[in-house]
Amino acid sequence: MRRSTGSRWVAWVMVSAAAAVLCVVSLGGQSDEGRYDQVVASISKKGLRELGAYATLAKLLAEGPRLTGSPQADAAVAAMAVHMRALGFENVRLEPTTVGHWIRGEGEEGQIVSPLAGTIPVKVRAIGNSIATPSQGITAGVVEVRTFQELETLGDKARGRIVFFNGAMDPTLIDAFQAYGGAARQRSGGAVAAAKAGGVAAVVRSLTLGIDDDPHTGTMSYDEGTPKIPAVTISTAAAERLSEVLRRDPEAKFRFRTSSRTLAPVTSHNVMGEIRGVKKPEEVILLGGHIDSWDLSPGAHDDGAGCAQSIEALRLIKDLGLKPKRTIRAVLFMDEENGGSGGRD
Numbered sequence: 001m002r003r004s005t006g007s008r009w010v011a012w013v014m015v016s017a018a019a020a021v022l023c024v025v026s027l028g029g030q031s032d033e034g035r036y037d038q039v040v041a042s043i044s045k046k047g048l049r050e051l052g053a054y055a056t057l058a059k060l061l062a063e064g065p066r067l068t069g070s071p072q073a074d075a076a077v078a079a080m081a082v083h084m085r086a087l088g089f090e091n092v093r094l095e096p097t098t099v100g101h102w103i104r105g106e107g108e109e110g111q112i113v114s115p116l117a118g119t120i121p122v123k124v125r126a127i128g129n130s131i132a133t134p135s136q137g138i139t140a141g142v143v144e145v146r147t148f149q150e151l152e153t154l155g156d157k158a159r160g161r162i163v164f165f166n167g168a169m170d171p172t173l174i175d176a177f178q179a180y181g182g183a184a185r186q187r188s189g190g191a192v193a194a195a196k197a198g199g200v201a202a203v204v205r206s207l208t209l210g211i212d213d214d215p216h217t218g219t220m221s222y223d224e225g226t227p228k229i230p231a232v233t234i235s236t237a238a239a240e241r242l243s244e245v246l247r248r249d250p251e252a253k254f255r256f257r258t259s260s261r262t263l264a265p266v267t268s269h270n271v272m273g274e275i276r277g278v279k280k281p282e283e284v285i286l287l288g289g290h291i292d293s294w295d296l297s298p299g300a301h302d303d304g305a306g307c308a309q310s311i312e313a314l315r316l317i318k319d320l321g322l323k324p325k326r327t328i329r330a331v332l333f334m335d336e337e338n339g340g341s342g343g344r345d
């Protein structure tokens with residue numbers, strides 16, 4: 001959900017490349033400061049003239065959304081290995097990692113059903129790792145909460161109902177990622193909390209400060225010992241709508257259907273390439289991003305940008321003919337979104 005402007009992004013590539021070089025470049029006879037200034041300026045100018053990170057990003061996004069276990073994720077790994085080789089990186093290679101394999105399935109649909117407000121279609125999106133509803137869907141009354149504490153105080157009121165988590169991100173937090181963190185638990189842990197309260201499903205407000213009609217996905221998990229119930233997100237606009245209907249008609253029902261499935265884990269790969277150091281090649285400076293994305297978006301910012309920046313930093317250093325003392329490696333990790341396996345294996 002992070003956003004950044006093009007210029008900030010270019011600046012980040014410069015900083016990454018410059019930082020890597022400043023740590024490693026051979027200084028020759030000049031004063032450190034004079035030499036580094038020239039190196040930084042050369043990286044900066046080349047980067048601003050060529051904007052190669054965008055070309056790399058376009059290659060990555062051409063493969064489509066890259067959910068772990070998907071053919072698009074494998075295609076992206078292959079494409080980035082080819083790209084790194086074409087850029088002349090050394091030791092371009094794949095590193096196996098075992099990833100989860102969850103698929104969304106077809107035909108997600110939802111409705112608010114209220115004798116007072118009528119039947120209102122609502123887009124729903126299964127949260128990553130959620131089980132599906134039965135094929136006929138789930139229809140139940142709704143209990144709305146904004147916090148987990150509020151759910152705990154409900155006693156028996158959630159039993160047999162859909163728990164609607166309508167906690168909004170805090171718009172007063174300047175750091176939007178803090179606001180995101182404050183609200184993300186209802187997505188990751190809402191199903192377990194709802195099931196413990198006797199609920200039959202969890203419906204979760206999407207994590208964005210904007211009011212739009214675009215339901216998001218993300219990851220969630222189940223607890224051993226707690227019944228697994230389906231969990232979906234609805235958009236922020238739909239969350240406002242559902243809340244308003246419930247104020248007018250507390251007996252309104254929500255109906256939805258999903259067909260997601262968890263398949264057996266599969267082998268996927270981190271992809272990496274490097275510029276070998278000329279003095280201490282065994283010492284490695286690592287730049288990285290994660291190559292996987294959720295299935296509902298191209299993952300340009302999260303984290304195509306991180307991948308493109310890492311590759312571009314190496315490209316600039318290499319094409320300028322800089323000879324780092326230490327090895328500088330770009331790693332595109334497989335699986336941050338749905339378990340984080342690539343960074344651990």
Ligand SMILES: [Zn+2]
Nearest residue numbers: 302303336337
């Ligand atoms: Zn991410």
